[in-house]
Amino acid sequence: MPQLDPAVFLPQIFWLIVVFAALYIFIARNAAPKIADVLKKRQDRIADDLTAAEQLQAKAEEARIAFEKAQADARNNAASIVLSKRDEIKADTEAALQKLSEELNAKIDEAQKRIDEAKSKALSDVRDVATDVCSEIVSQISGLNLDKKSIEKVVKAKTDAAMKGDA
């Protein structure tokens, strides 16, 4: 086996040390730092982009919250406007109703007064007629010419009783 010949050991080991040392120096000084630098730059870039994306997302979230708040405010505002308007309209309506009912009551009172007047006038007319009819009947039947005042008195008492009975 050629590998076991001690004569070939030294030249191989010598050149191995030379080449390996050269390769080590090249990699340690040049290649590895360069690769590490590129990898680090890439990682930093990715991290930066991720941070930027996160910030943008946070901003979007803020905007969403602000929008929702504005919407809620507008809704509350509208509700309060509706409420106050409703109260106003209600008050107006009530005032108008109050006024109308007062007017109507006044009219009713007046009408009642007129009715009462008419009623008492009618009643006194009825009495006069009854007195005349009575005195006529009495004079016709009995031939007595009764005093008009006494007849009037009787008729008044009778009509008053009738009125009471009516009432």
Add this chain to the structure above:
Amino acid sequence: MAGPLEQFEIHSKVPIEVAGYDISITNSAISLAIALVILMVFMLGGMRKAALVPGRWQSSVEMCYEFIAKMLGDTAGHEARQFFPFVFTLFMFILTANLMGMVPWLHLFTVTSHIAVTFALAFFIFIGVTILGFIKHGIGFLKFFVPGDAPLALLPLLVIIEIVSYLSRPISLSVRLFANMVAGHTMLQVFGGFVVSLAAAGGIFALGSVLPFAFIVALTGLELLVACLQAYVFAVLTCIYLNDALHMH
């Protein structure tokens, strides 16, 4: 017809002798230099743009880097970061050397098929992690050889076993890589010899040469896997030894 072991022979191309020591430029040394050039071209070429969005070449370089960085971090922890250039160099060097031997036609010498090379690497790692262990833990590093929860009667035996297993690390590490490379290349050579002999025999035997040829194709795939796997095993064991030295188990 070349014998199956002939491919591992070292030929001196430029004889050099310094103070009686032979440091001739051999086919092995040339292969080492080619590996160095390949790796430098691979990395410089891949990182020449150092783009934020990498192309294929740059991606390959970064993938190798991240693969080793992850392996080192997983097995040896954050403290081992300072040894990353060494482990990265080790892995890339062994991987390149192993794969270079798998290129057909070029007859590139597989430097990792020599025990001198693999043992030199393994021994350097062994000495390195042992010194690291003593620097890190002082004389307390010797506790590494004393199992914590062993019964007292068995302790002397266990300490001896621990020491022997620790000392055999450079041997197992180097022989594993060396033997895998030699076995694979020898097998390919042997079956290649079958193809040639059968084809040369002519007639019905020539048809028979298809079988060992198909076997070579399959074996080449397997050997590519072994080349990558052994580079990985060498690197991962180095990480485990580093972890032992840094954290004592």
